[in-house]
Amino acid sequence: xxxxxNGWNDGAVIPAKFAFGKPGEDAPFAPSDNVxxxxxxxxxxxGTQSLALICHDMDVPSKPDDVNQEGRTVPADLPRVPFYHxxxxxIPTGLTEIPESAASDALTPRGKSVGKTPYGVCGKNDYxxxxxxxxxxxxxxxxxDGPCPPWNDSIIHHYHFTLYALDVATLGLxxxxxxxxALAVIEQHTLESASYEGMYSMxxxxxA
Numbered sequence: 001x002x003x004x005x006n007g008w009n010d011g012a013v014i015p016a017k018f019a020f021g022k023p024g025e026d027a028p029f030a031p032s033d034n035v036x037x038x039x040x041x042x043x044x045x046x047g048t049q050s051l052a053l054i055c056h057d058m059d060v061p062s063k064p065d066d067v068n069q070e071g072r073t074v075p076a077d078l079p080r081v082p083f084y085h086x087x088x089x090x091i092p093t094g095l096t097e098i099p100e101s102a103a104s105d106a107l108t109p110r111g112k113s114v115g116k117t118p119y120g121v122c123g124k125n126d127y128x129x130x131x132x133x134x135x136x137x138x139x140x141x142x143x144x145d146g147p148c149p150p151w152n153d154s155i156i157h158h159y160h161f162t163l164y165a166l167d168v169a170t171l172g173l174x175x176x177x178x179x180x181x182a183l184a185v186i187e188q189h190t191l192e193s194a195s196y197e198g199m200y201s202m203x204x205x206x207x208a
């Protein structure tokens with residue numbers, strides 16, 4: 001089983017066009033293109049009835065105290081937690097790819113819809129919780145929204161795109177289900193999985 005992403009080599013730096021945020025010219029943050037990358041797959045195991053795709057960042061600070069604060073840096077030794085950027089299940093086995101920009105083609109304040117798409121059923125990503133309480137950005141964020149690590153983080157962030165071959169045609173998930181909700185069911189039905197990775201940082205002092 002193989003997953004391929006067009007846009008960067010496996011394990012390399014993710015181009016800014018696929019990110020939610022990027023360093024600005026006169027500010028540490030600027031909105032980016034937030035386009036989902038082209039994802040394709042092949043060599044599915046026998047018995048595959050559907051697929052699931054999860055993208056998550058495992059390097060998110062577990063405490064927000066220093067995040068994006070002038071004159072402060074998020075320490076490297078701070079424990080890290082996952083942050084889901086794309087939760088997609090019930091991908092039909094007749095598909096072999098998700099085209100670039102099919103799940104996101106811009107930064108969308110207040111989010112995008114969850115539910116059925118031509119490429120499967122999408123749940124909410126973790127920008128939903130991140131923007132809770134923000135009057136300009138609050139909403140349910142479905143589909144893909146790209147990297148936007150703290151601009152003062154002392155480490156580079158690693159993004160894992162994992163494709164799962166499943167032994168059921170549907171996981172039975174609906175509504176604004178989360179990445180944790182999806183993985184709890186995915187783990188019960190996985191025949192095989194494959195991953196593709198990328199790195200991203202918004203801190204000019206942190207290089208890959």
